[in-house]
Amino acid sequence: MGPQHPMTHGLWTLKIKVDGETVVDTEPDLGYIHRGVEKICEARDFTQITTYCDRLCYASANTWSHSYIYAAEDLLGVEVPERAEYIRLIAVELQRIASHLMWLGAYGPDIGNLSIMVWCLREREMMMDLLQELGGSRMHYNFPRIGGVKRDLPHGFSQRAQAKLKLFLNRIQEYEALFDESTVFLVRSQGVGYAKPEEMINHGVSGPNVRAAGVDYDVRWAHPYSVYSELDWQPSVERSSIKGADCYDRYRVRVEEMRMSASMVLQALDKIPGGSETYHEPGDPKIIAKAPSRAPEGTYGSHHFEDSRGESMFYLAGGGEGRGKMPYRVSIRSPMFITIPYAAKCMIGYKVADIPAIMGSFDPCIGETDR
Amino acid sequence: MGKKISAAAQQKAAEELAKAISSIDGVSAELDSRSSGTQVRHTVSATSTPDSWRVLAETLAADHGVDYCSMITGIHWPEAADKTWEVVYHLMRTGVTDPAAIEGVVQPNITDSDALTGADVPMEIQISISLPDTREPMVASVQDIWVGADWNEKETWDLVGIDFEGHEGMRRVLNPHETPVGYHPLQKQHKLRYHGFEEMYDDAQGFMRKPADAGKIK
């Protein structure tokens, strides 16, 4: 199947050996939009790399740029003001909602329902508007800066965000009415694509796909990196079936994560130091700290980040061209790059019609996979 | 308040782990406290020799519950003094186990993050191995220990050119399959297109620019 195929959510090939309608063997073949970002980033200085990280994954740009920014701050040794951390958290969680909505919308056609796609994109537009107020652009925001954020919360952002999130929390129940209460969906998604947590961890799968199997491992508390500890939250865990997580659990856990992210954003808007109404000019030390622009040779920085698809990671080695203005080596850990082979293994033994159901439930995103 | 692993417990566990693996010869590990935003996280950073790497990996997986291979990075240092090739492993201890089932109903594992101690604390380990100056750098594969390392090693060989002995089914994953043998784009001798400034800015719009592969396609 592929490279141009409705199932692939992007551009990659899945070689399948079929016995009648049953899948016997699968082999993914990636690299159709390999862009060599890691090579290009070695010729960019630290502030320019953020745009490339935005464009790594088109469904969740903010999480990736934040992932890079934390690694760069680790490399350059920057202390971030707390207000900036809150604003980052708001941006990241909104982006997580948008990404999960995009996943749900793309998952609808996989199992033959087109209206859910349009509904999810409709809700996604609201999140896009909120992020657009922060970042200025519609999709690639280039929002975080090394040491802080580009811009403070605009005036009236909190009211708009609260109104839209409350509306969104009501709309989620429409989706559940369309999915959970439709026997056809349960028949399609339950008992399909079992995955055991320990096996997944050994295969390098992380994030919602693991949490769907009844494990609450989450980088956000296991390697705390932001002000999540200030908020009242719990990683969304799914009570899976006894054989492991199936497509239905993966769908449920993402819906729950959307709810959790929405509540996190609402809490953060209440708790943000200085209040969500005060506005600081760009460059104000309350939202961005001064950061050195050079990293000497021998230093390195790395950071684990809970992306909307799993654990993403950046590793930066300092001391590149221009005597440290640029990183010497940028290495990107893409969750889907590790997950897609495992998802392909999961399909073996199921029917051809289950291939989109299983692969879609792992939420592939080829932009980050191919880099 | 919110769920969070306490920094003290993490520091203690990191010290224990570093002491434990330093006993292996050829391995030197110490606690490494890194900052992330406003927080401090304690990790273990170790250096190993290529020969003792396999032993170290097996020890970590068997004794210290390191069950997750996050990333493998290969670096090419042509002009560095001490090293030419370096492989950096990022491993993690997640403490994930299959949830138990009571009369057929699965009970999710909800860990109490404050009560975690010792070998249960989630931990990240960074192991850097510097390889000798050869044409074909080679390091032992851990594909059979952590399956997650499989495609990481494929990618490292594909992009950087560091081979892993014992790796099964090594092939190009990101570059096209017909890429010439020995071409690994992330090695430093390969420059980007238009890497020179003057070449870049003579013809900013690129009107008279020809694609590098004009003849090959179409």
Added chain:
Amino acid sequence: MAGTSDWLDIRGWMESIVGWSMDQVHDLLPSSEIGLGPLGSVNLQGEFASIQGALETFLFTTIMCTIVFTTMMLTLMVVPYIERKFIARLMDRLGATTSLRSLWVGEGHTTAGQWWNQLPFGIGAPIGWVNGMLNSSFGNKSKHVAVDRVHNRGYHGIWFLFPGFFQALADFLKFATKEHMVPTKADRLVFETAPVIIIATTIMVYAFIPFGPHIWAANPELSLVFMMAVFGVAPLGVFFAGWSSNNKYTLIGGMRSAAQLTAYEIPLLISVLAIAVISGSFNILEIVDFQIETSNTWNLFIMPLGAALFLITMIAEVERIPFDMPEAEAELVEGWWTEYGGIRWGLMFAVEMMRAYAACILFALFFLGGWQLPFEDTLVGLPYVGILFDLLANATPGLVVLLLKAYLMFAFFVWVRASLHRVRTDQILEFGWRWLLPASMVNLAVAIFLRLEVWDSTAAGGWPIWAVPVLFGSFILAFIVLAIDEDEDALELNRRMYHTQTLEKASPGTHRD
């Protein structure tokens, strides 16, 4: 045949016209013997009189076929319109808004030019006047570029009544101009023949479908059997198409289509047989007359189970979601017609619509009393206002009533498509064999019992007074029980973070369990 009737007596008109013209020809011919010398003599009038009957029948049948085909094609235009607009509404969208006016008004800045002046003899002048009039009144010529664009959405002029109605026409014209390409490795002969099979059989179905008491092409005694037989031929063409395209997706799609259609053909035929049993005829017209005149009750109320079975099997027969495995867009790119493009694909797309449309009309005919206004007798029987309903019933031709019912049925199809997911192949087959077949058997037994025991065929007879409430009420009851047969607590817990779901899931997928 004492059938129902309305004032739109097209068959009668055509018959009289043809007969009259034939008589005129007969009278024009010389009535006297014409000597041909040694060859004897011939009486043209007499000769003509001998073949007149056959000639009349031939002409009359041809004309009726043309009329029925035209009616079908014209009324078919509404179906894709309903499909696109209604599903767009369900998806909170607008749907197509193409208007015919953009035919002579251009796009954006580019106008279509004064093309009417290129016509000879200045016959295009009126178009120019209409265009000028429209431009002056609802003009799309504005200072602002954006306003131009907005005006060109075809959302104005008199066409605001049904924007998007002509989208289907535009699609068809486009497909007619597309290049016809046959894959090099395809079996060319079969590849070109398969659409012919599909299209021809589907159009032949309409020969037996009456659009009204007097609008039908052929009415053999066993029209029901004929029609069902012809309806079941198309899967053969589908399988040919899938096989000859030499493409893995089309092959799998063709296989699935063959399996699914054979699995659903049987329950469909059995439920149709139940209809024939309960209305005591294999003739579609007589089935409708039975509902309207003999029993004064629509079959829907007598055997709702049969109606449900017929609906489900028909949705499966016309391959719409949730039974559209053969063209599952997710795994098989476009299913069995992936390799078809251009006019052939356009025609086959129209044929898909035609099959769905035929299914709707058949449901209206078999279960919704054909061309009878709902509760016509009851309303007419009302005091005082009854006379108005009587006038209405006489004034509306049966064609209109039938088409309204059919379009409502198609809207139901679209609703199902928008709200359900796609079922897996094995589940479809399992459902068909394990549930639909026994259910249709039961339905047939019930029908026989009703016909033999309950129905009294005396003139004053009909269904006893308790029949409708008992049968229909019991079905509604069963449906409600099935509908709320979910454990509400589990649904409530689903909303929470750690929701409990038992190992025995709401409806477990049966394989690998």
Added chain:
Amino acid sequence: MSDEPPNFSVFNSRILVDTVGDVTDEALKASRMKEVIGVLGGRLFNWGQRKSLFPLHLGIKCCALEMAAAGASRFDAERFGVFFRSSPRQCDVLLVNGPVSKKFADPIVRLWEQMPEPKWCIAMGECAISGGPYFQSYNILEGVDTVIPVDVYIPGCPPRPEALIDGFGKLREKIIRIGGVPSEVRPMSEAPLIVGDE
């Protein structure tokens, strides 16, 4: 036409079509109906071609999401007769929404050649136009126009859905001007259009 393999189909047996065509031709020339049919039919078919543009459902990168958003509720591209189909045989527009890597160059050319004439190509986004931010990369072609003739360019990274809809509008204007001529014989005078370049 002549170099095609012999066509056994009942649809168009050549001799019959030719004879009937000649006869009708003479008849039409005699009366001037031919002009009428030419003008009216040409206008009709041009209208049909520009009013139903089926783009190929091909998602490469970021712009694919904007493509999806353009089909969704807020920006409803279906109003203008833009329906996304999955099979290249049934499509008119190849919407290239992302960078074309060396590995994908051959498949995309194959997709383009599988589409029946008349067909159009829209380059959406910087990556498809010139390589965009990856113009230095070792694995990316500098724009899809190095392998496929492009009719409309939609700049932006990514362009907003309105820009995409506007690009289809520009394509319609182009179809009015030059008609549905096959992509090989498009007049060279027709420079590719650029959205926003009023």
